[in-house]
Amino acid sequence: MSDIFAYDESRASTYEKFTSLLGKVAEADETAALLEQLSRGGGALELGIGNGRVAVPLSERGVRVEGIDNSESMLKLLAKRTDVIKAWKGDISDFSSEQRYDLVYCVYGTFTLLSTREEQIACLRSAAEALTEKGVVVIEVRVPPLDGFVGGQKTTTMYVDHENTFVNAVLHDPVNQNLTSTILWFSGTSVRRLPQRVRYVYHQELDTMAECVGLELAERWGDWARGAFTNESKGHISVYRRTSL
Known part of the structure; x- marks a missing residue:
């Protein structure tokens, strides 16, 4: 990895x-x-x-x-x-x-x-x-969650509560069966970036x-x-x- x-x-x-x-x-x-x-x-x-x-x-x-x-x-x-x-x-x-x-x-x-x-x-x-x-x-x-992609990209809201919001931006590479995502975790005034790639x-x-x-x-x-x-x-x-x- x-x-x-x-x-x-x-x-x-x-x-x-x-x-x-x-x-x-x-x-x-x-x-x-x-x-x-x-x-x-x-x-x-x-x-x-x-x-x-x-x-x-x-x-x-x-x-x-x-x-x-x-x-x-x-x-x-x-x-x-x-x-x-x-x-x-x-x-x-x-x-x-x-x-x-x-x-x-x-x-x-x-x-x-x-x-x-x-x-x-x-x-x-x-x-x-x-x-x-x-x-x-x-x-x-x-x-594989492959619905909703436009031009090989998709952005979704994964989770929301009174304090936290997870927004997931994903790129799809169908040739290699890869999904490269970046989860943005908003909590209060802070933002964390959680990158991930899966096959x-x-x-x-x-x-x-x-x-x-x-x-x-x-x-x-x-x-x-x-x-x-x-x-x-x-x-x-x-x-x-x-x-x-």
């Missing part, structure tokens, strides 16, 4: 409030509940563990959780929250582990922060190699990439409550298992 899009100390410090306003902190318990079931009582590895938004409630459910993240600042936030979870700095597109896990998961669109198809396939390969024989890989991504994937492409590394789709839902994945879904949770050895 380019330094301009990295979670430095100043950005990491605002992450919890940002995700809380968008409802992601409240969603974490529901996410952890489903991941606990999928772990089958074994160990779990989170790719892009961040500040432990999901890993901490999952650990509190009795699952042994470990994690990888490329941001020192986010890992410091995690360490302040708990000393139970082992986490290390690394690249989720190219990692190896002697430990094998019953669950390897990557949530909140972190997978799409990998900016090329090759990196995304490499991530899935590393995840598959870290699984136990009956383990599963869980990937949460958004359905979006459709669920069919994700399935094909998984097949390339020896994974097959086991289940897919539209949300963490196991709602159906439909034409109206904003995202999906896809569960992959290893193909027959």
